[in-house]
Amino acid sequence: MSETVRNSLLFAFVGLLIVLDGTIDFAFFSGSWNSALVILNMGLISAIMALGVNLQWGFAGLFNVGIMGFVALGGLAVVLISSAPTPGAWQAGGFGIILALLLGAMTILACTVIYKNTPKGRFRAVLLIAVLAVGFVVYRKIFDPAVAGVEAINPANAGNIGGLGLPVLLAWPAGGLLAAGAAWLIGKTALGLRSDYLAIATLGIAEIIIAILKNEDWLARGVKNVIGLPRPVPYEVDLQNDPGFVESAASYGLDPVTASTLFVKLQYSLLFAVVLIILLVMAQAALKSPWGRMMRAIRDNEVAAEAMGKDVTRRHLQIFVLGSAICGIAGAMMTTLDGQLTPGTYQPLRFTFLIWVMMIVGGSGNNFGAVLGGLLIWFFWIKVEDIGLLAMQLITSGMADGSALKIHLIDSAAHMRMLTMGLILLLVLRFSPKGLIPEK
């Protein structure tokens, strides 16, 4: 069986799983097209995330475990770009916040300049501490009242700086840019260090980004969540009130409510698929270009690549920024799909390590593998709960009804997800470390 046929079959298998989920109501298949499309949509987004991680790990061997942070930054971009502006927020303190942040950045900049240009000694230490202390006090003096001003505006449903009110599709590239900016900052500090350190640094950065999103209410309302974000597709209610749509739905034999929900989800699927295909084409082009070969050469032997005159640290920074930007785009898409930003729901196991499982299972170093892994693992991530419940019912079928163990086992079936994902990861790493679609 040729490679193309085999890979096509693998993709067809995932397609079949989703079609089965939409058509038959048996075992863990739901038999509802709505739930099948929900899985497909998140699967497409996961595939984009896996593509981004594959760029970093598969192409360049960079170990990034802070994907969650970049995904969350993409979500933040949606709020900042496309949500409705809060009247008076900029006058009340928006400019003050920007000024304070700029001052903070300048303090850090001043410190680095002093550190580089002053001879080592007690004078430099005292100067550095003085600049830091003064900078911090001034920053807080400007920042705190500005934040209080913004948060005082209509705190029940605003209290944040608001967005620009631009179309939500613009927020997707903006999310990529925001994530890229953060990645540049992180890469600049951590990429020169050892691989383990990059892992810890990205793990930490992701936690900090989530902490900022949760606690800085002026930015995106913190844990109070921003809801009702604009959508790139029509609302179901509008469709149901549109006689033309109701008529065409009836011609397919569907009632207006089901038809409208399906129609909206399908439009999302199309949008996401377009983005995925564009990114996939670009990633393939990059992989086959001289740049891609250089990246893999650096990955396989840094010392040799450096001896050939390649600037390893710069190339690493470049690909780290690119991969994170893709994760940011995916994050923005996900927040658009949800229609809300809920910082409390970002968990590293779901948004960082699961993406890693997808990429490894699909095949690191192969873009198609990453996409396949994203779709496949997402399907199982959703279905493992049902499968686990079925398995538990099977195991406990012999036990007496109402026994404590039986209740505990059935209640705990929800935690099967972690166990199964860990098992899948270990099995793939052990028996098929190249993944389902290996690197060429």
Place this chain on the structure above:
Amino acid sequence: MDILNALVALTNFVLIPATAYGSQLALGALGVTLIYGILRFSNFAHGDTMAFGTMCTILVTWMFQSMGVSFGVLPTALLALPFGILGTMALVLFTDRTVYRFYRQQRVKPVVMVMVSLGVMFIMNGLVRFIIGPGNQRFADGERFIIKARAFKEMTGLNEGLAIKTSQGITVVTAILVVAVLFWFLNKTRTGKSMRAYSDNEDLALLSGINPDRVVMITWLIVAALATIAGVLYGLDKSFKPFTYFQLLLPIFAAAIVGGLGNPLGAIAGGFVIAFSEVLVTYAWKKVLIYLMPEGMGPEGLAQLLSTDYKFAVSFMILVVVLLFKPTGLFKGKAV
């Protein structure tokens, strides 16, 4: 008098909690650093190993409590601790046999081992949630305080109270004991010496007839004990929740790296550096400053440098600063 009050407030809210937290981090970081020194990879499953050990201990504690066994003024969990350690030892030896050994024999790159440890982390995390659930568990019993705030006020006549929780006292005492035994073991016994030799130079150690399987096994046993003790102490002091233990990974790694990965002494120092800076930066200094500043000059706000929600940011910032200026950590660590 005011200065005394300020000192007592500082001790009560900063020094004592930070010392206890620092001891817990130090024990955790010791485990990470030992794995790094001898098995040569960053073990991402360490937080969940701690959670597993604590869970075993909690289960045995509950069993003891239902049987009416107690440890007097001390928490019953201390009686259950040895059983928890045994359970964790069994688990880590099992994972080493089934998972890590294969990659060790293949001599894979350290980063592959890290990825494998991610898989182990998933499984342990799932196991803990499966058995005990994702919720909060409190299992401390016995006397809650060594010194109560009110008793201290009456005793000294100061305005500020000083309270020492039993869990804090136990944490510090246990940590000192464990560290003393560990260093005695590493420096004086034959097995400990062979472990250090293996860590310093694997090839030379193998040449001189050290059995690598034995060294690895003993390392895992020690790490299981350290992780369980650290986890139980943390759980007694605060409370047990699987996700919190996963999040402890960051300060623990920060502590191990700040001290210099692979260096046990560094791990202890790193633990205290991280703990003290976390508490100092997130503490609201108003109370202390009011006593120290002249009348009416006290700060208006809380005088808190960072909100407590950013404590992860603190350990991370220290990590970055140390790495930028002293890439191998405060004490000389190793690099693989």
